[in-house]
Amino acid sequence: MSIKADNLIWKIGTKTVIDGVSFEAEQGKLLGVLGPNGSGKTSLLRLLAGLKRPHAGRVMLDGQELSTFRRRTIAQRVAFIEQHATTNANLKVIDVVKLGRFPHRSMLSGWTREDDTTVNAALERTGMSAKRNDAWHSLSGGEKQRTHVARALAQSPKELILDEPTNHLDVQHQVNLLRLVSSLPMTSIMALHDLNHAAMYCDRLLVMQAGKIVAAGTPEEVLTQRLLSDVFAVDAHIETSPHHDRLHIHFAR
């Protein structure tokens, strides 16, 4: 077990946005979080990253309650790529990625060779090496997103949390990013909308509806015609792809 949510409740005003959510994310695996707009995916990810505190229930990291960790310790091990991440406009790509190393540095230690190696590897893995000296404000939306992923990788996290990371990416970079995330050794939790991507790349899925988990399991267990109709209100035909051994969902026209 790496991250565990234990009966989480989070409210805004009188509205219960996260309503008794419990699950465990398996160490080193990619857990996809699905659900219609407004079902609570972003709110759940923010609770898991420690950016919000639950009104009840607990988030556990390796068996210890998240709220008992120092902020710096959380920053050393949990990386969160937010949906609408912003960054100071005066920085270069390399500077943004270097920010990922900060939680690991002390007041006394200078920039080390290990920091350089980690930053270079993160730029390489996200295809941003050639743009390392470009100004942040000159990047396209997709390049900004890839730079945020590079910063998260430079953080060398144990847990990686991603909120719709393929937004803004062209199809090549969507596939590259999903391949990368699914091949990483850390525990990853990713909200996403594309059900075929979820089927292809995630080890397990959670489906949220109105703040509750309404299905959980492998893509084969979760992505049924019935669920797609009940939760997403779409008619779909689901089959094992002849091109890869994962499910493929055909939506009715």
Ligand SMILES: Nc1ncnc2c1ncn2[C@@H]1O[C@H](COP(=O)(O)OP(=O)(O)OP(=O)(O)O)[C@@H](O)[C@H]1O
């Ligand atoms: N700060 C806030 N103020 C008011 N309402 C909020 C706030 N944060 C979340 N909500 C409400 O909580 C519900 C869940 O929002 P959330 O962003 O978690 O959903 P989501 O599943 O990530 O949606 P989407 O797929 O559209 O990104 C929505 O109805 C939203 O309006």
